[in-house]
Amino acid sequence: MGSNENDIYVMIITVTVVLLILLIFIVSFLFIYKNRQVRHLLEIESMKKRYAQEILKTELEIKEQTLKNISEEIHDNVGQVLSLAVLNLSAIEFTDTGKASAKVEKTTRLVEKAIGDLRNLSKTLDAENISSLGLVAIIKSELDQLDKTGVYHTVFNCSGDERRLNGHEELILYRIIQESLNNIIKHAKANRIIVNLSFLPEKTTIDIADNGTGFNDRPDVKDRIYENGSGLKNMKKRAGLIGAELMISSKPGAGTTISISLPANNQKPNQVL
Amino acid sequence: MSVFTKAYFLLLLITLALYLFKSRKMGTYSRHIIALMLLWLLTTITAIFLSSYAGFKNNLFVFHILTPVEYGILTLLFNHVIMNPFVKKMAKLSILPFFVLCMLSAFFLQPVTENNAYMIITESVIIVFLSLYYLREIMILQHVTELHRFPMFWITVGLLFYFTGNLLIEGMLNYMIKHSMTLALRSYRLGYIFKYLLFILFITGAGFSKRTQLLPETNYY
Numbered sequence: 479m480g481s482n483e484n485d486i487y488v489m490i491i492t493v494t495v496v497l498l499i500l501l502i503f504i505v506s507f508l509f510i511y512k513n514r515q516v517r518h519l520l521e522i523e524s525m526k527k528r529y530a531q532e533i534l535k536t537e538l539e540i541k542e543q544t545l546k547n548i549s550e551e552i553h554d555n556v557g558q559v560l561s562l563a564v565l566n567l568s569a570i571e572f573t574d575t576g577k578a579s580a581k582v583e584k585t586t587r588l589v590e591k592a593i594g595d596l597r598n599l600s601k602t603l604d605a606e607n608i609s610s611l612g613l614v615a616i617i618k619s620e621l622d623q624l625d626k627t628g629v630y631h632t633v634f635n636c637s638g639d640e641r642r643l644n645g646h647e648e649l650i651l652y653r654i655i656q657e658s659l660n661n662i663i664k665h666a667k668a669n670r671i672i673v674n675l676s677f678l679p680e681k682t683t684i685d686i687a688d689n690g691t692g693f694n695d696r697p698d699v700k701d702r703i704y705e706n707g708s709g710l711k712n713m714k715k716r717a718g719l720i721g722a723e724l725m726i727s728s729k730p731g732a733g734t735t736i737s738i739s740l741p742a743n744n745q746k747p748n749q750v751l
Numbered sequence: 752m753s754v755f756t757k758a759y760f761l762l763l764l765i766t767l768a769l770y771l772f773k774s775r776k777m778g779t780y781s782r783h784i785i786a787l788m789l790l791w792l793l794t795t796i797t798a799i800f801l802s803s804y805a806g807f808k809n810n811l812f813v814f815h816i817l818t819p820v821e822y823g824i825l826t827l828l829f830n831h832v833i834m835n836p837f838v839k840k841m842a843k844l845s846i847l848p849f850f851v852l853c854m855l856s857a858f859f860l861q862p863v864t865e866n867n868a869y870m871i872i873t874e875s876v877i878i879v880f881l882s883l884y885y886l887r888e889i890m891i892l893q894h895v896t897e898l899h900r901f902p903m904f905w906i907t908v909g910l911l912f913y914f915t916g917n918l919l920i921e922g923m924l925n926y927m928i929k930h931s932m933t934l935a936l937r938s939y940r941l942g943y944i945f946k947y948l949l950f951i952l953f954i955t956g957a958g959f960s961k962r963t964q965l966l967p968e969t970n971y972y
Binding site: 490493496497507508510511512514515518 | 890893898915916919941944948
């Protein structure tokens with residue numbers, strides 16, 4: 479009987495210990511959960527801030543690029559035309575009415591061209607009117623600008639049912655496209671640019687291809703290109719911000735293709751917000 | 752009827768009444784808890800009736816029926832709340848094999864005249880695993896704003912407490928029965944502590960059911 483009582487004491491102690499362990503488990507669980515929750519909320523806040531900062535930065539970059547385009551356009555186009563008009567006017571000889579009238583006519587054409595160019599400049603896109611035009615119009619406009627230079631032959635293909643993406647997605651995609659076209663102008667030595675935009679039910683894809691010099695897409699070469707300020711790293715980071723995937727494929731002498739794939743709204747596992 | 756059994760009945764009825772009363776305000780999981788309470792009430796009444804009024808010397812076969820049904824209800828509860836598709840599926844798929852295992856155990860290992868300790872231990876291990884898994888999910892997903900006001904948290908903790916205790920007591924029960932029936936009965940009564948705790952935690956969960964707040968679910972798989 480004494481042995482039995484000892485056994486029952488052991489049992490009581492064991493049960494007490496188990497209960498204590500479980501109680502400690504509960505308290506610790508609640509405590510750790512609370513701490514994790516606070517950390518989680520802070521992380522979400524900081525992600526939101528980073529996202530907002532990145533959007534702001536993108537907007538500023540687009541503005542900067544637009545101003546650069548405007549200044550180049552004024553210098554290379556409107557400025558030249560107006561200079562020619564001034565030259566024409568200063569060379570008018572009023573003694574010869576016929577010649578003078580021809581020159582005035584020529585000057586009028588030049589001024590009209592300058593007015594037309596300025597009108598086109600006023601339509602130049604910036605961050606504010608991207609949302610009103612949509613991705614298709616933006617891409618078309620960018621390619622038109624390049625076509626006008628005469629250096630590039632551009633092709634734009636749009637397939638699927640066109641749909642509007644949300645403001646931030648369009649802004650970031652526009653900036654990525656702008657940056658890709660800039661890279662083509664700066665580094666690719668290409669004369670042909672093809673942009674394919676596809677609106678698929680599950681995703682939106684954009685391919686920007688050129689026939690330039692290209693590069694070896696071995697990981698080490700790619701890493702070097704990523705680091706040398708070509709903006710590829712930033713483009714990839716921004717694509718990730720809206721849940722899109724950006725891929726670059728290139729071969730020396732065979733051009734470069736940048737592919738962006740943005741899942742439809744309900745299929746974005748990496749989206750921050 | 753012993754004081755332990757009376758207290759057990761009282762807590763069981765309070766829990767059942769509370770869940771019946773609050774079932775509309777609580778999630779679907781309250782239905783599983785109600786089913787579990789009804790099962791326990793029915794088996795306890797049957798067991799007491801058989802031994803005290805119908806003259807049955809051995810009512811252990813009732814518990815041979817209770818174990819697989821209880822397991823079925825609990826795995827369905829976890830199948831409902833756990834988010835990992837694989838664990839959900841496994842929990843649901845395990846019900847039938849467990850039933851078969853219970854029958855095989857009753858035929859070849861522990862007949863209906865003996866305590867079905869092996870199956871209770873197996874059940875306890877699986878339910879402890881599912882409880883811990885669900886708690887891990889709660890921790891990772893972070894979709895509960897105030898955890899201490901989330902009924903399923905208290906229900907899971909209650910089940911974890913209860914089945915850990917079950918594991919301990921049932922693990923030793925057969926050994927004790929061989930040595931001394933009195934000691935086995937005493938240790939069996941100790942199991943009431945875990946039962947009471949389970950009811951108290953279930954009641955705590957139901958008490959907080961009105962103010963539960965869930966954040967939009969985040970799928971991390």
